[in-house]
Amino acid sequence: MSRKRQFKLMTLSVLGNDRQRNLGLMNMCFNAMRFYKERHKVKINQSFIESELGPNIEQIEQVNAQLLATLNAQYKVRLIRALSKCMHKNIASYFYRWREYGQYRTVLL
Numbered sequence: 001m002s003r004k005r006q007f008k009l010m011t012l013s014v015l016g017n018d019r020q021r022n023l024g025l026m027n028m029c030f031n032a033m034r035f036y037k038e039r040h041k042v043k044i045n046q047s048f049i050e051s052e053l054g055p056n057i058e059q060i061e062q063v064n065a066q067l068l069a070t071l072n073a074q075y076k077v078r079l080i081r082a083l084s085k086c087m088h089k090n091i092a093s094y095f096y097r098w099r100e101y102g103q104y105r106t107v108l109l
Contacts (some may be wrong), residue, residue: 049057
């Protein structure tokens with residue numbers, strides 16, 4: 001292989017490496033710009049949410065808390081009623097059985 005040809009191949013490989021490096025740098029730059037733009041959009045959206053929607057969100061949270069409190073109270077009342085019905089039925093069935101046993105005993109005697 002001649003020296004001229006060898007020199008030409010070396011310069012082509014160096015140029016190819018330079019092209020790949022430049023392409024990588026361009027990708028990195030575009031990625032950095034894209035990330036910056038996305039962060040900037042997020043900051044703008046957060047500031048909008050805090051300034052415009054912040055008080056409304058707090059009011060909605062207060063209303064939700066009040067609704068949850070009333071629902072919990074209603075659920076507790078319903079639970080107590082259901083338990084008391086079950087207890088009354090069990091107690092009543094016990095007394096009915098006791099009365100039947102007493103009647104059966106009197107019949108036997």
